Every structure is written in structure tokens, then in C-alpha cells.
Amino acid sequence: PDEASAASVRAREAELIKPAGALGRLEEIAEWLAAWQRKPTPTVDRPLVAIFAGAHGVAARGVSAYPAAVTRQMLDAFSSGQAAINQICGAFGLGLKVFDLATEKPTPDFTEDAAMTEAECAATMAYGMEAIAGGVDLLVVGEMGIGNTTVASALAAALFGGDVADWVGRGTGVDEEGVARKVAAVEAALERHAGNLDDPLEALRRVGGREFAAIGGAILAARLEGVPVVIDGFVATAAAAVLHAYDASALAHCVAGHKSAEAGHKRLLKRLELKPLLDLDMRLGEGSGGALAVTIVKAAVACHTGMATFAEAAVSEKG
């Protein structure tokens, strides 16, 4: 982070016509943004929501309330402007790009085989890095992929251990039996790959999926290019956790957009020490919670850059 830019924001915040700290997290966000954008005046002029879509062999195990075909149907809906994320992007002027990660060819069922080869995992991470091409100044990482909350649970369990059931939730809305199938799939995957999950990237390759690899790549590239990141829900956070497992400061340029209703997300946020901006019981994916959180970042920038100072406005300071 650029400490000089952060200091510049702090100095200006102290001069704006409000009690010190009265804008709460908006002030923190302005400072964080400037630090990672490496400029004294933060911007949200070109925010982009990137949706990474993957298809998962494990979906055949009845781990979702929806058929696997929905993944590709939703890609069409994103293109046609019909999904929730299109409405949120439209309402607040956010760009939207969808990355189709070979959804015509699902990864192998990870209870039987590794989800990706090493080459495929690396290539998918590299593809994810493309998300910030073209002058993005704030990136939201989101996803689509029937079955991917089961994958997120497997990855979280591989990285953090603990009781598998604690990492599994209802996803798109499965019933008790569906939850049991999810737990069984995760346990089978952990057993199948036992002894090969200590390296976080190897865990990603074996019990992850393509959107997880791409999100990891996007977050890395954003760090290098000075683009702050808003992480969406459980799946995107599980992908981010792979980087965190290598280096606890790897997500310092990221903020959690929201806390989703999905059970494992709260645990994951706590492990990663990410404090969500919103808590609205959303659990849709598509980057929807992260996109909505961009409004908070926009407000932070608008207040920081647009407000007058005590001197400019001739307002009396603290007496």
C-alpha cells in the first residue's frame, strides 16, 4: 500500500466539515482505497464486476437444488441483462464482464479425481488475471456455478480443517438430505485427496474448481496493478482463502462486500479477519452482494472528494 496516499486522505478527512470519524467505515474505505490505488485522491470511476463461471463434476451428486444446466442458462441471462446482477450494475453504473471457464466441459468429480491438472489450474489463474484489463479502478469478484458451494466447503475444510458439517450450508436451497449429500461429497473428496492438501494451491487444484482458480488470479493481478477488490460471498471468499493461506496479508487490498446467509461464510470471514460491509441475508452469488457494496465505496469517495473543509465552508471547528 502507498502510505503517502493514505496519509493524504487522513489529513484531508480531518479538515472536512464533520466531527472526526463521524463517517465511520466510509473514512476507512477512502483511506484504504487511496493506499491500494496508490494515489492521494481515490476514485471509483471504472468499477467492474467480474463473474467467473465454472462447471463442476460433483454437481452430479445431487448437491444443488438446481440442475447443472442452469450454469450455462444463467450465462445467457447475464448476456441478456436478465439477472439480478445486471439490475444492480445498471442501477449504480458498474461494468460487468462474464468469464466462461469452459462450462461446456465440467471438471471431474473431485470425489474421484483432481478437479484440475496443474497446467489447467495455472492457465485458469492466468485467465482470471485478465479481469482487470482496461483501466478498472475497483474490482468485484463474483461467480456462477451449480455445485460450487460444495466446492467452497471442500476448499475451506481442506485449508482450515474442522468439522465438515460446519462448512456446509444450504447453497441454492437444498433440503436436509441435500445437505447430507453435500457433507458426504466433501468428506469423500477430503478422503480421496488425503495427504495432498497441505499446499494451498494443490488443494485448489484437487478440491477446487475453475472459478476458484480464476478468482485467485484476479485478486493477485489486482494487487499488482493497484486495483482494490470487493469480494462477494462464500464461494469468492473461499477462493480468496487460498491466497491467504500462503500469506496472511495477501488480502489486504480486499474488502468483504457482504456477509451472506450461507453458513460457512461467516466462519470464513472470521478466519480471514474480513469485516463485511453489508449484512442483508443475501446468498445469490453472481457478485450481487459485492456489487451492492460498491455503493458504500462510491459514497466514501464522493464524501471524501466532494465535501468542503471547515475553512472553505466557514464552519466553526470543535470548540
Next chain:
Amino acid sequence: PDEASAASVRAREAELIKPAGALGRLEEIAEWLAAWQRKPTPTVDRPLVAIFAGAHGVAARGVSAYPAAVTRQMLDAFSSGQAAINQICGAFGLGLKVFDLATEKPTPDFTEDAAMTEAECAATMAYGMEAIAGGVDLLVVGEMGIGNTTVASALAAALFGGDVADWVGRGTGVDEEGVARKVAAVEAALERHAGNLDDPLEALRRVGGREFAAIGGAILAARLEGVPVVIDGFVATAAAAVLHAYDASALAHCVAGHKSAEAGHKRLLKRLELKPLLDLDMRLGEGSGGALAVTIVKAAVACHTGMATFAEAAVSEKG
């Protein structure tokens, strides 16, 4: 509320391309909005932030970190587009109206006399009712007034009882001695008006202030005219509490925009059973937290009205 409109929203929500309930509170908000706007398709086309500004005799007791002159200076800042609320309204297309409630003539110090006469209190409530004139479809009630967190604490203590210190916070940022002066002022006011605070309107008149009366009027008028309301922070919520004290359902057309960092606000929200949309440690007033929460309402309406149904998008339903 209009049950038919609410039912219409629920029926459409069930058809939209997302798992049932996956948009969490956004779905509740769409339904609530339609019910109180009394139309099957809710809108946020003409949202208005109303700032009610009052001046308080009790400010002379050193209960604020800022001189009383700041109230009128901030009115100039609002007019010139220099304050935080101007930036938030500008960023999200919200209208802004400022109601100057005779700030040139502060109310008497309520530790010595009633803040308002009966006629003045009634006239101020009526003036507040003007807030929704001109086709507003969503109203945010906010305020400005040096000393008014002390007034809010007095009103909350009068309405709900309990330890005065539990209702008093740091406001604009007073130190420990300032907090002690606030507690002393509230205790003196409660003692001065003892025996006359059982009627909520009489409590408002005696230990309230003009912006509190006007906000009460605005919330009442909004109810009658089918305008849902977003309540800002501690002061606005204390004003709303007066109506709640008469009828526990009086705020059903209101949502709490945010939970502020001001100590008493959390207690008050709990008493009123209001669940805030945002929790960002803001404590500025000016309607700022409520205005920011309008983005959530806008997103709810955009998703509800703009998304395609499963049939329209040819997306497979739950299997």
C-alpha cells in the same frame, strides 16, 4: 398496508431467476415498499432526503463539542452543496430539502422550561408534514442541530425509562466531562418535568425539540400518503419513538437506515424492533446513513422489476 400489492410482489419474486429468498432483505424491502406505496410495482423514482434543523437552548450547557453557531453554518453548507449529505444525494440521485425550524431562535433550555409550547409543537409537526409534498415516493428523515443528541437522550429516557447514562453517548465527539454534562442535563430535565412526561406528545413538547416534532409530523404524513420512510440515526429514531409510544404499529411503514455508532441508538432500535439496513459506524446525522440505505432500497426495486422470470429466460427451475 396494501396486502394485495404485497402479495403481487411475493408472487413475482417466486418467479424470478434466483433461488427463493436468495436476495434476502432485498426481497423483504420490495414487498414492504409495495405494501406501503399501495401499488403492485414498487418504485424509488423520487426519493427525498429531508433534513430538519433545530436549535436548542440546552446547547449552552456544554453538551456538544461544537459551538451552537454550527447549526446555521451547516444550513449554509447544505445550500452550497458542501456537506456529506450533498455528496451522497448527488452520487445516488436523491432529492434534498432542508427545513429550517426557526434556528435563529433556539428553544428554551429544557432543564428550566418546556422546549415548546403546545401551539408551537403542533405547528412544527404540521410543518414537518410538508416534507412529502410534491410526489415523493420514498422519504428519508434526517436532522441537524447542535445539542440534539442530548435532546434525543432525554426523550428516550422519558419514553422508556432506565438509567440515563445508558441513553447518553459522545454525540459529535465530547470527552468524558462532556458526557457527564450531557447526563446531568438529561437528569435535570427529567426532574424539572417529572410527573408531566407520561403522555408521549407532552414529553416531546417538554424535553424534545423542533426537529423531533417535525420528524414526527413527516412520518405521520408519509403514512397517510403511502410514502415509506427511511429513518436515519439516533435523533431521528428518538423522534419516531414518540409515535411508537402511542401505537406500536405506527412505524410499520418505516425502516431503520442504519445503526449508528451513538450509544443509545442500538438500544432504541431494539426497543422499536427496527432492524437497520446498514451498520457502518456512522454518526454524522444530516440524514447521511438513511440516504446511503436508499441504495439498498433502489437495488431491491431494480432487481424486483428488472429481472426476468424463469419462463422468460428459459432457465430450469428447482429440480
